[in-house]
Amino acid sequence: MSPHEPPDGLDTEDLALALEKFTGIFIRLASVEKMSFTTLGVLHTLAGRGPLRLSELKASEQVTQPAITQLVTRLERDGLVRRRPDPTDGRAVLVHLTPAGAQVVDKRRRDRVDRLTALTRRLSTPQRQAVAAALPALLEMAELGAQVLDEPPASSPPR
Amino acid sequence: MSPHEPPDGLDTEDLALALEKFTGIFIRLASVEKMSFTTLGVLHTLAGRGPLRLSELKASEQVTQPAITQLVTRLERDGLVRRRPDPTDGRAVLVHLTPAGAQVVDKRRRDRVDRLTALTRRLSTPQRQAVAAALPALLEMAELGAQVLDEPPASSPPR
């Protein structure tokens, strides 16, 4: 009946439903401090991957190139990032996180950890163990997913 | 050392890190069709919880009341929702999803399920089982989290 169930008990429809609910809550767990999702995404990406070109940020945030230029301009105005020339390519610019920018990311992360801690305290021990056991698989899926998102969005990929 | 590790193996810092990566990918898995996160959030909320007042939508989306009024106006213009008077309160309006609106939500959900299926196929059987075993706990956390988000954002809530 369902084409989404491999033979080992993970129904992808259930998974999608659970993850929809969960991510909807999770992304609201951290204090948002008047910043858009895209802005926070850029700061977070820079914190995780180090200085990047505008074109690399564009790819990771799924907006147009002028939008990134303007967003970085605003972030620079607010002292959260700095533009520096790319020594290996005179056309390019490397966007660096400033200490203030790193602090924003850290604060959000601490908030999230605090709230997650509060949530997990209310789970049963087996539930906590189940979540801990699933973490490597979730990380693996995130990595696989990142690769997929770089590929073209074909509607019906011919197999 | 870490205040975030209960005695049964779930380090919340690890959890937060994994979930950050995972949700960052997950929310981009579905086709976005030129709609903002907020817009999609409203459609999804209506699909999940039935007709709601503007003020209820406002609470679930964390934007100002005029933003919701305008967003619903745009959605109504595009035929995705309809406003109808609340029979129990002459001031209020109930926002209903139209069939076209429900279709948008369904398509996104199908997209997501398809992509998740592709991802989970590349996991090992134990990994899939681990994810399946964690689903109830994730749902529980989402539910607990939803309650927390409704509460006032007090820094030190008195018990």
Place this chain on the structure above:
DNA sequence: CAACTTAAATAAGTTACTGATATATTTGGA
């Protein structure tokens, strides 16, 4: 070294937000 490509910036217009305020309805006493 001209033609092409790539990286980022600029320009002009649109959309989606915000705070402040207005309108209509309900609620709760005097």
Place this chain on the structure above:
DNA sequence: TCCAAATATATCAGTAACTTATTTAAGTTG
């Protein structure tokens, strides 16, 4: 009963954050 306060939504004016189209500058190639 009736009026003041509270509640639910709408409107208005201004700003922020995007879009497409175009421009500028620096690399790459035959």
